[in-house]
Amino acid sequence: MIGKVPTGIDGFDDMVKGGFLEKRHILLTGGPGTGKTTFAMQFLYNGAKTFKEKGLYISLEETPEKLLSNLKQSLKWDLDKHIKDGSLVIATVDKFDWSNLSDILQSYITRHGVKRVVIDPLTIMRMNTKDEFEFRRNLIGLLAFLENLDCTVLITAELPTVTREATTYSLEEFIVDGVVVLYNLPIKNERRFALEVLKMRGVNHSKSMYPFKITDKGIVVYPEEII
Amino acid sequence: MDTLAYTYDIGKPLNIKKLAGLKYAELPQGTEVLKAQFGEVTILVFPSGEMRAFSKGKTFEDLERGLMPASVRIIQLLEDIKKSGVKLDPTKVIESGKRIQWSSAAPAGVRKTMESTVGLDILRQMTYAPLDIMSEFQVERMLVQAGENIGRSLADGSLKSADKLSEAIVAYLKANKLCVSSFKKRKDPSKNSSYDQFVFTMSESAFAAGIPPVGKPMCHFIRGLIRGAFAKFLELENVSVKETQCWGLGDTECEFVMTVLPK
Numbered sequence: 506m507i508g509k510v511p512t513g514i515d516g517f518d519d520m521v522k523g524g525f526l527e528k529r530h531i532l533l534t535g536g537p538g539t540g541k542t543t544f545a546m547q548f549l550y551n552g553a554k555t556f557k558e559k560g561l562y563i564s565l566e567e568t569p570e571k572l573l574s575n576l577k578q579s580l581k582w583d584l585d586k587h588i589k590d591g592s593l594v595i596a597t598v599d600k601f602d603w604s605n606l607s608d609i610l611q612s613y614i615t616r617h618g619v620k621r622v623v624i625d626p627l628t629i630m631r632m633n634t635k636d637e638f639e640f641r642r643n644l645i646g647l648l649a650f651l652e653n654l655d656c657t658v659l660i661t662a663e664l665p666t667v668t669r670e671a672t673t674y675s676l677e678e679f680i681v682d683g684v685v686v687l688y689n690l691p692i693k694n695e696r697r698f699a700l701e702v703l704k705m706r707g708v709n710h711s712k713s714m715y716p717f718k719i720t721d722k723g724i725v726v727y728p729e730e731i732i
Numbered sequence: 733m734d735t736l737a738y739t740y741d742i743g744k745p746l747n748i749k750k751l752a753g754l755k756y757a758e759l760p761q762g763t764e765v766l767k768a769q770f771g772e773v774t775i776l777v778f779p780s781g782e783m784r785a786f787s788k789g790k791t792f793e794d795l796e797r798g799l800m801p802a803s804v805r806i807i808q809l810l811e812d813i814k815k816s817g818v819k820l821d822p823t824k825v826i827e828s829g830k831r832i833q834w835s836s837a838a839p840a841g842v843r844k845t846m847e848s849t850v851g852l853d854i855l856r857q858m859t860y861a862p863l864d865i866m867s868e869f870q871v872e873r874m875l876v877q878a879g880e881n882i883g884r885s886l887a888d889g890s891l892k893s894a895d896k897l898s899e900a901i902v903a904y905l906k907a908n909k910l911c912v913s914s915f916k917k918r919k920d921p922s923k924n925s926s927y928d929q930f931v932f933t934m935s936e937s938a939f940a941a942g943i944p945p946v947g948k949p950m951c952h953f954i955r956g957l958i959r960g961a962f963a964k965f966l967e968l969e970n971v972s973v974k975e976t977q978c979w980g981l982g983d984t985e986c987e988f989v990m991t992v993l994p995k
């Protein structure tokens with residue numbers, strides 16, 4: 506029986522029948538400003554705070570200081586406590602390099618007991634790889650390697666389009682175990698955040714799109730409403 | 733089929749020869765390890781009081797649920813050891829059982845008559861033969877892990893500076909005939925880090941000297957060793973070691989640059 510890894514995000518775990526399947530890799534994708542970083546960090550923060558699982562956030566774009574500063578502006582989380590006690594680690598890879606990234610992942614997972622990992626974002630990995638073939642080969646190798654280690658991985662990726670109808674699919678969406686898409690949709694005269702689970706292998710997940718808000722406690726999904 | 737291996741610690745030294753009379757155990761010639769075989773379950777008992785149980789083809793969950801014949805066999809063996817006069821509590825020994833961490837389960841000091849070095853051709857085969865059946869990614873990860881394990885053991889707390897650590901790395905590589913090396917320290921040119929960079933230059937790499945240029949560096953074990961040593965010494969994981977020159981890149985020397993990444 507495969508275990509579940511709850512995100513602890515209100516309303517979301519019900520969509521995926523209790524959480525992500527453990528040791529799987531999930532792609533979290535969406536347009537700019539749709540809450541990917543908040544969702545990803547909330548997955549780790551709840552992991553550390555509620556489920557006592559160590560988390561590692563690898564930020565390939567923002568420095569850890571800037572990432573933390575931005576999160577602290579809008580969220581009432583005690584991130585410092587978990588960073589201090591080592592249950593939450595934020596790391597970066599200067600001048601992205603697949604070996605550097607893999608070294609850090611391998612060390613934290615095998616030597617420090619990290620159980621939840623976020624890699625943010627995939628775009629940087631693609632931009633810093635010589636060609637598409639090498640990117641695909643390295644990504645498949647990385648995901649296969651991570652599958653052998655005892656951790657659940659969330660990778661963020663930027664979507665170029667922001668409407669459900671116009672979503673284009675890329676290789677990574679086919680090779681990962683799950684895909685969660687975040688939107689910021691124009692509805693009447695305003696924009697509303699929404700999300701859907703596009704794919705989650707092994708889970709009879711919800712197929713609907715639900716609205717969510719980003720509050721000072723983090724993302725809250727409203728599964729009683731459907732968009 | 734996987735072979736599952738568990739280790740149990742009796743916690744006191746044993747006179748293995750005295751136990752050799754157990755009806756289902758044998759003392760292999762020339763060693764001080766007692767071997768008990770129960771069908772597909774093998775139990776080795778060491779004079780130190782450690783026991784290892786090996787079993788093929790069962791799942792980890794089976795072992796944990798205690799349904800495995802291994803658990804029953806171990807209790808049986810422990811009861812007999814107790815009858816031979818050794819005072820122990822079989823329940824406590826079983827409770828202490830844990831899955832073997834292979835990377836720390838193979839101390840080299842067990843061999844008493846053989847030299848500690850192995851041939852270069854064996855090392856090269858172990859490094860490169862896996863590439864014929866596994867992905868390059870996996871092989872690199874495996875070699876980095878092995879190198880890091882060694883590197884971390886070098887940073888044992890007795891070394892007081894990064895220079896001394898670097899000297900210890902150079903000495904280890906030479907003593908184990910892995911390469912001839914030297915190091916120098918410099919300021920991080922990017923000025924992103926308050927730590928110095930350490931640059932190791934190596935010739936006659938056991939892993940790569942003489943290999944054809946394949947467009948990528950190949951001394952993953954040594955790269956992992958340097959990284960592990962500095963990560964342990966500095967108590968930081970944001971340590972980057974890049975192999976900037978290698979036979980695999982078409983050079984005739986290897987160079988490794990250790991940088992501490994900004995946090």
